[in-house]
Amino acid sequence: MTKRPLIICVMAAFIASLSINAQTRSKGPWWPNALWGADDQSGGSNWITPEKILKAVSLVKTGKTFELGHLYERGMPLTGQRSYNIFIPSFPTYPPSGPDRMVFNDEYVTAEIGQVGTQFDGPGHPGRQLTMADGSTTEVFYNGMPAAEMKSPYGLLKLGVENVKPIITHGILIDLAAYKEVKTLPEQYQITMDDIRSTLAKQGLKESDIEPGDALLFNLGWWRLWPDKKTVEGQPAYANAEVIEWIIARKPSMIGSDASLDGPEFHVHEELILKNGIFNLEFMNFETLQSEKQYKFLFVFTPLRLKGATGSPGRPLAIF
Numbered sequence: 001m002t003k004r005p006l007i008i009c010v011m012a013a014f015i016a017s018l019s020i021n022a023q024t025r026s027k028g029p030w031w032p033n034a035l036w037g038a039d040d041q042s043g044g045s046n047w048i049t050p051e052k053i054l055k056a057v058s059l060v061k062t063g064k065t066f067e068l069g070h071l072y073e074r075g076m077p078l079t080g081q082r083s084y085n086i087f088i089p090s091f092p093t094y095p096p097s098g099p100d101r102m103v104f105n106d107e108y109v110t111a112e113i114g115q116v117g118t119q120f121d122g123p124g125h126p127g128r129q130l131t132m133a134d135g136s137t138t139e140v141f142y143n144g145m146p147a148a149e150m151k152s153p154y155g156l157l158k159l160g161v162e163n164v165k166p167i168i169t170h171g172i173l174i175d176l177a178a179y180k181e182v183k184t185l186p187e188q189y190q191i192t193m194d195d196i197r198s199t200l201a202k203q204g205l206k207e208s209d210i211e212p213g214d215a216l217l218f219n220l221g222w223w224r225l226w227p228d229k230k231t232v233e234g235q236p237a238y239a240n241a242e243v244i245e246w247i248i249a250r251k252p253s254m255i256g257s258d259a260s261l262d263g264p265e266f267h268v269h270e271e272l273i274l275k276n277g278i279f280n281l282e283f284m285n286f287e288t289l290q291s292e293k294q295y296k297f298l299f300v301f302t303p304l305r306l307k308g309a310t311g312s313p314g315r316p317l318a319i320f
Contacts, residue, residue, distance in 0.1 A: 024133050030275035031144030040143055043123050043277020044253035045165035047213025053168045056298050060319050066288040068316040069118035070226055076117050077232045084111040114161060114311030120303050121280045122161030125310040126269035142277055155308020162305040167253055170214040171299025171318055173289060174199050177221030184221035185237035193242050203295045212251035215299045219286045223258035238263035244271050256281035281316060294320050
């Protein structure tokens with residue numbers, strides 16, 4: 001037996017290691033962003049132009065509005081040790097004042113505000129540790145932004161969620177649970193392209209109906225389990241690698257689901273957000289929308305302009 005295959009394997013591994021370590025601040029495996037350029041911090045929300053908004057608004061025929069998020073409240077399930085608390089400091093918070101003895105209430109909220117409940121992951125949320133060309137090791141985020149340019153105890157210096165533009169666009173519901181004729185997709189179920197295409201066909205939609213900048217929303221049926229802790233700590237159905245590539249090819253502004261749509265290898269966070277700036281809205285609620293069997297609509301989600309935040313709460317809406 002010749003030793004050539006072993007030599008080839010060693011050389012391939014060596015070359016691969018060189019390419020892995022070749023990244024610099026200006027150029028790396030997923031940056032600069034091919035669509036939006038080296039300075040971009042807004043990702044897929046750049047698709048939301050006045051023309052895109054006008055086209056999306058044209059879908060509204062009845063004015064019916066449907067909530068697609070959960071209430072933010074005490075007792076909602078939280079990932080790990082994240083926290084959410086709301087207090088009314090005193091009732092009323094301010095004593096009577098003025099000629100009519102007016103009173104006022106305030107609230108005090110403490111939380112990982114961008115990462116609890118129905119949560120929107122911004123560009124500064126997922127990163128990946130890499131070895132750079134100079135031999136240093138650092139965490140790198142969307143568009144090649146290194147930790148040194150972001151890190152601050154008082155909010156991210158770069159890639160804060162305030163850079164994400166209001167998302168007013170076509171929303172497309174891909175109701176996988178209805179296609180599979182189950183209330184809830186089972187744990188660890190791998191969503192395949194056959195599932196996606198068959199669901200679209202059942203809904204009377206084609207892949208060509210999806211346009212750049214749309215919001216792709218996936219119903220797994222896991223909203224039915226809310227507020228069970230399982231919804232955030234279980235192992236819901238997730239998109240396989242082929243579905244992730246399909247999503248990237250469609251160029252949506254964002255995706256959303258009633259879980260995270262992510263699997264054990266974190267492909268949603270890495271391939272979509274980190275590498276392509278396609279944002280992810282997690283733990284949505286499709287209870288009101290599913291019964292309408294309306295699969296294309298005006299979708300509205302505007303992240304709070306929390307300067308330096310990793311994500312945002314919000315109130316996603318579907319309007320027909």
